[in-house]
Amino acid sequence: MKTDKIASTHLGKKSEGSINYNPSLLVAIPRIENRKQYNIDNNSLPFEGWDVWHAYEFSAMSENGIPVTRLLKLKYNCNSEFLVESKSLKLYLNSFNMSRFGKNTEECLSICKETIEKDLSNTLKTNVTVNFIKNNRKRIEIFNNFQNIMQYVDENSLKIENFKEAPEVLQTEQSQMQEYYLTFDSLRSNCRVTHQPDFGDVFIYYKSDKHIKEDSLVKYLCSFRSEYHFHEECCEMIYKRLYDIIDGKLFVCCLYTRRGGIDICPARWNNKVKDIDKLLDLTLFARNGVKQ
Numbered sequence: 001m002k003t004d005k006i007a008s009t010h011l012g013k014k015s016e017g018s019i020n021y022n023p024s025l026l027v028a029i030p031r032i033e034n035r036k037q038y039n040i041d042n043n044s045l046p047f048e049g050w051d052v053w054h055a056y057e058f059s060a061m062s063e064n065g066i067p068v069t070r071l072l073k074l075k076y077n078c079n080s081e082f083l084v085e086s087k088s089l090k091l092y093l094n095s096f097n098m099s100r101f102g103k104n105t106e107e108c109l110s111i112c113k114e115t116i117e118k119d120l121s122n123t124l125k126t127n128v129t130v131n132f133i134k135n136n137r138k139r140i141e142i143f144n145n146f147q148n149i150m151q152y153v154d155e156n157s158l159k160i161e162n163f164k165e166a167p168e169v170l171q172t173e174q175s176q177m178q179e180y181y182l183t184f185d186s187l188r189s190n191c192r193v194t195h196q197p198d199f200g201d202v203f204i205y206y207k208s209d210k211h212i213k214e215d216s217l218v219k220y221l222c223s224f225r226s227e228y229h230f231h232e233e234c235c236e237m238i239y240k241r242l243y244d245i246i247d248g249k250l251f252v253c254c255l256y257t258r259r260g261g262i263d264i265c266p267a268r269w270n271n272k273v274k275d276i277d278k279l280l281d282l283t284l285f286a287r288n289g290v291k292q
Helices: 002-007 032-037 086-094 105-124 214-222 231-243 276-283
Strands: 028-030 048-061 067-077 082-084 129-133 172-190 197-212 249-256 262-269
Touching: 032 231, 048 086, 048 105, 067 105, 082 086, 082 105, 086 262, 105 129, 172 214, 172 231, 172 249, 197 214, 197 231, 214 231, 231 249, 231 262, 249 276, 262 276
Parallel strands: none
Antiparallel strands: 028 082, 048 067, 048 262, 067 129, 172 197, 197 249, 249 262
C-alpha cells in the first residue's frame, strides 16, 4: 500500500539520524487511505479531534553548550491531510540534541518552539502548536470519572476468540438516555510497518439511549490485538464503529504508552459533545499526570 511505502522511509531500517538540526527527516503520512476502508469521508468527517504527542526526552543546547531538557507537547487537528510518521518525528527531535539555540534556557526553548511549529506545520500542511512543560509542573489527579469496563463484565463467562477487528461482536440494547464513562487498559495493536506491538488505554464517553453491552465492547477492543495500524487510525476505527451503532454524544481517546520517549494520544468526538473542554481536561494529559 502507498501508506506503507511512505512510512518505510525510516521505519524498519537502521537510522543514524543527524547530529545537527535537520527538518528533512520529517515524513508526512496521508490519512485518506485507511479512512476509505471505514467509509470515513475526508471532506465530511463524522468527528472532530486532535492528535496529541508527548516527547518526554526533548533536549537541545544553548549557545554556550548548556543542555536544556523538557517535556514537549505538540498538537494538531485530525482534519489535517497528513499525520506525522512517529520514527521520523523521533529522528527530527533528536537532531536538536547537539544543536545550539539562544543565549540562555528561555531563549533556547523559544527558538525551538518556533522552529518545531514551523517545520511540522509546513510538513503536515496544517497548524501545529508546541508547548514545553516545566519539570516542576504540579501533578494532578486525572480520569476520576472513568470506570474500568472490566468491572461490568463476568470474566468467567466471557470468551474472546476473534483478534482481528470485529465490529460484528458489538451489541446494543435500548435504554434510558444515560452517560457512560468507560476505560479499558489492555488495548493492543501493532505498527503497520514494523509489526511491533503497541499498548495503550482507551477512554470512551458516550451519552445515548442505546446502551453498548460492556462484554461486547470488551470483545471488540480485544479484537485489535492482531491488527496492524497507526495509533491515530485505531482511534478513528473505534470511534467509527461506535458512531455507527449509537445516536448520541461520543468521545474516544487512546493514550498509548511511549516508545523511544514519545507517546501518541489521539482523541475524536462528534459535534454533539458540547462540554468537550471538560473531557479533554480528563484525558489529554501526559501519561505521568502533567496537565497540558
